[in-house]
Amino acid sequence: MAKVYFIGAGPGDPELLTLKGKRIIDSSDVIIYAGSLVNAAILEGCKEDAKIYNSASMNLDEVLEVTVNAINEGKDVARVHTGDPSIYGAIREQIDPLEEKGVECEVIPGVSSFTASAAAMKKEFTLPNVSQTVICTRMEGRTPVPEEESLEKLASHKASMAIFLSVGMINKVIEKLTIHYPVTTPVAVVQRATWPDQKIVLGTLENIAEKVADENITKQAQILVGNFLGDEYELSKLYDKSFTHMFREGK
Structure with missing residues (x-):
């Protein structure tokens, strides 16, 4: 059939x-x-x-x-x-x-652009003691977003965030995110992840909009937000030599 x-x-x-x-x-x-x-x-x-x-x-x-x-x-x-x-x-x-x-x-299923974007930067959304939650969302545009899922409400969790379909409204995105995230929060904008012309722009909530404008990025880009983009985190328990689990005895 x-x-x-x-x-x-x-x-x-x-x-x-x-x-x-x-x-x-x-x-x-x-x-x-x-x-x-x-x-x-x-x-x-x-x-x-x-x-x-x-x-x-x-x-x-x-x-x-x-x-x-x-x-x-x-x-x-x-x-x-x-x-x-x-x-x-x-x-x-x-x-x-x-x-x-x-x-x-x-x-x-297929590889999503938000995971491809993190992979392009060799980053991990779920770092121990930094973030264990990933929020995938978008700004309201011609397609509405439920009020309880507004960007500013989601930002209150200060989790790792992947924002789709919104780079053309990045100034509004930043305005809503900075209600809860500090302006020093790291941000990455990844355009056309994994394509030959892939472009990565790094900054903070304070300066990313200007950098994106300088690079003329207006579509086909992920906005990734959160301290997972930084360099401070704890080691995982999974490979801690003192940690015991069903496949290995801790030392």
Whole structure:
């Protein structure tokens, strides 16, 4: 029976596509990919007769029409999203109507831009005695944010934070964050993580907006905030030689 696979293509580097995602893209009869964000190199190796659609110029009804028509013809569909489809992937609005029609769907996770951005800097969101929580969020724009999830309320936790889809409003972001974070809090803005033209801008809440403006970064960037970007932290218990766990006796 034909099936629709929602595949996370990762942040940009085609080698960060999972083995399963690559296998399904290469074997699918129809591929619909988010061409405005997904690296087209992930299509290399697909079937010569595969029908390929760039969803950047399609609306939801058009995507669903292509998908349902393919399924009715017994063809597998690879619906390829950027990053991980479960984070700002707009997949529910596709999966729900498809499943109502009896179409089988499967989601294949991918590397998210927020983890790719941390990896690009060799940083860890969850440092002992610094932060054990990561908040993934966005500024309110044309898509609203629930009032209880406003940026200033989330900032009150002073946890590690990854802010999506908001670099074009960075001055407003900083205004809301500094209600709770000290202005000396480190910030990183990572544009197009893992792409050949990746750009990393480092600063603090006090100066990052100016630095981002100087670099002309207005889209496709993560804003990472928190003391996890600094250099002060405790060692983990996991590898502490005095710490005993089920696989090792402490000394």
